[in-house]
Amino acid sequence: MHVPLSRPYKTEEAIDYIKDVLSSPYVSSGPYINRFEESIKKVSGARYAVSCSSGTAALHILIKSLNIGENDDVITTPFSFIATSNVILYEGANPVFCDVEERHLNLSYDRVKDCIEKDYAWKNGKLQNKHTGRILQAIMPVHIYGYPAYMKGFKDLAQRYGLKIIEDAAEAFGSYIYIDGKKQMAGTIGDAGVYAFYANKQITTGEGGVIVTGERKIMDDALSLRNQGRSLSSKWLIHERIGYNYRMSALNAALGLSQVEHLPKVIEKRRSAFYRYNQLLGDIDEIELFTEEDHVKTNWFVYIIRFKKAELRDKVATYLKEKGIETRPYFDPPLHLQPAYRKILPYKEGDFPISEDASRRVLALPFFTGIKEEEQIYVSKTLKEAIGKLL
Numbered sequence: 212m213h214v215p216l217s218r219p220y221k222t223e224e225a226i227d228y229i230k231d232v233l234s235s236p237y238v239s240s241g242p243y244i245n246r247f248e249e250s251i252k253k254v255s256g257a258r259y260a261v262s263c264s265s266g267t268a269a270l271h272i273l274i275k276s277l278n279i280g281e282n283d284d285v286i287t288t289p290f291s292f293i294a295t296s297n298v299i300l301y302e303g304a305n306p307v308f309c310d311v312e313e314r315h316l317n318l319s320y321d322r323v324k325d326c327i328e329k330d331y332a333w334k335n336g337k338l339q340n341k342h343t344g345r346i347l348q349a350i351m352p353v354h355i356y357g358y359p360a361y362m363k364g365f366k367d368l369a370q371r372y373g374l375k376i377i378e379d380a381a382e383a384f385g386s387y388i389y390i391d392g393k394k395q396m397a398g399t400i401g402d403a404g405v406y407a408f409y410a411n412k413q414i415t416t417g418e419g420g421v422i423v424t425g426e427r428k429i430m431d432d433a434l435s436l437r438n439q440g441r442s443l444s445s446k447w448l449i450h451e452r453i454g455y456n457y458r459m460s461a462l463n464a465a466l467g468l469s470q471v472e473h474l475p476k477v478i479e480k481r482r483s484a485f486y487r488y489n490q491l492l493g494d495i496d497e498i499e500l501f502t503e504e505d506h507v508k509t510n511w512f513v514y515i516i517r518f519k520k521a522e523l524r525d526k527v528a529t530y531l532k533e534k535g536i537e538t539r540p541y542f543d544p545p546l547h548l549q550p551a552y553r554k555i556l557p558y559k560e561g562d563f564p565i566s567e568d569a570s571r572r573v574l575a576l577p578f579f580t581g582i583k584e585e586e587q588i589y590v591s592k593t594l595k596e597a598i599g600k601l602l
């Protein structure tokens with residue numbers, strides 16, 4: 212049996228919606244963009260939604276629209292996909308990594324608090340780095356694997372220190388957090404957030420992303436920045452700032468719309484596949500499984516196991532591959548040890564021990580909305596067989 216790591220979710224309506232776009236004059240922009248953005252607003256509860264050509268483009272626009280640039284710091288996690296910190300670097304700003312917490316591998320509130328208290332001091336109403344002179348502008352938590360980060364804590368810090376919060380919710384569309392009894396979708400709690408819709412995500416547009424925010428100014432800037440710096444009021448060939456072509460096409464939006472309408476079903480399918488794996492794998496002593504706390508409801512992006520002994524991980528992955536099962540060491544290496552960053556950032560091995568340790572021990576198993584019970588049984592049985600043989 213071949214079991215892929217991921218398989219995109221598709222719905223019957225997709226063909227009708229895409230045909231509808233093709234039979235209209237509006238294949239680039241047009242009504243489907245609006246319909247897709249409205250559907251995102253409706254399900255996420257965000258006031259504004261701005262679709263973009265990718266999650267990376269959406270994050271980049273947010274960095275720009277918050278005026279984060281040279282001589283600015285943004286605190287984020289080293290345990291993420293590289294786009295999270297690349298967008299900070301695109302603008303000449305500096306990613307300041309803080310380690311993750313052990314349990315869910317999200318940015319650690321305690322590490323962020325320590326870092327701010329130790330390395331920054333007030334200057335002219337701003338937090339200035341005592342060593343580099345840079346100004347701390349924002350915290351960018353990532354809801355890694357779709358599991359919501361500790362937003363209540365980050366909001367408190369942001370309020371206390373006058374910082375912005377950009378949520379990288381690329382992996383967390385449809386994940387919820389209960390804060391003070393109120394259920395909120397991850398991505399809608401900070402000043403702005405981003406969902407991504409690559410083929411392996413809970414909902415896909417092929418390629419695409421969306422900014423969600425409650426702030427009018429962020430939305431206005433995002434609309435202009437994604438559209439070559441045009442403003443809504445100016446003519447098509449008048450550009451009021453240097454912008455980008457970061458627009459989503461109507462074809463992608465139609466695909467997305469056909470999926471967003473199914474979100475509750477997608478969430479339930481992914482959650483039951485997650486718990487089925489937890490049941491099937493719960494008796495393996497050599498691995499640790501992720502679980503969910505009461506204050507969150509996760510639309511899991513991936514299914515991760517954590518080996519107790521790092522040496523076993525790659526051997527098991529090779530064994531599974533021979534048996535037709537795709538896996539990925541998601542994320543190895545952590546960002547501060549990426550070749551591209553070793554050349555330009557001052558970090559070294561040992562700086563973020565929890566991220567580094569997790570990187571050596573995690574493995575993503577096949578997991579997607581339509582995964583079949585027999586596929587999960589085959590993966591679990593083969594994983595047990597591998598561990599039995601390789602121990």
Ligand SMILES: Cc1ncc(COP(=O)(O)O)c(C=O)c1O
Pocket residue numbers: 265266267268291292294295353379381382407408409419420
């Ligand atoms: C945490 C995180 N941030 C950002 C991105 C970038 O999204 P995209 O691939 O749509 O540019 C991804 C994509 O996988 C991601 O996982």
